[in-house]
Amino acid sequence: MNLKYDLSFSDFLEYQLYFSSKSKVQQKNRKKSRIIVPIIYAVLILIAILIGNYILAITFAIIAIIWYLIHPVYAKYRYKKHFENHIKENYKNRIDKEISLTFNQNSRAIEGIEEGTQSTINYSEFDVLIEIKEHFFLKLKSNVSFIIPKRAIDDLKGFKKIFTDINIEIVDQTDWIWK
Structure with a gap:
């Protein structure tokens, strides 16, 4: 045969996205980046509560929840953009x-x-x-x-x-x- x-370009992109989605390292990094920001905000929430600023604590809680919920969409876009730039640089020929x-x-x-x-x-x-x-x-x-x-x-x-x-x-x- x-x-x-x-x-x-789209063939190379599909290849990069597929193998990235199957990579254990990439999956771990995406989970970590989804959780780390809310953890930072949890610390800020505790500090805000300790100083008695409950409005700031609620604001931080809302931001942490929004980040956790929208992170998959953001990560999808960010990784795709990363691979597009990678292909333009490394596969252009x-x-x-x-x-x-x-x-x-x-x-x-x-x-x-x-x-x-x-x-x-x-x-x-x-x-x-x-x-x-x-x-x-x-x-x-x-x-x-x-x-x-x-x-x-x-x-x-x-x-x-x-x-x-x-x-x-x-x-x-x-x-x-x-x-």
């Missing part, structure tokens, strides 16, 4: 460049060509194929991934069959959304 496609992938059943390898760079990767190096709504991410054992947009694949069943034939797990994440 041969695939030829260009990766757009790869956006809209043609990529060619050839799955060779005989040699049991994938041959990739991008901007004159050619690489061959044996099927034994494949770890998992992750399917989301608009993309496949072919993750290698080295934690490097190929981004394969579904728009580049004419035969989805045939594409998936390549991986089932070589016993590579296909993870269905088609219900994944960035949040």
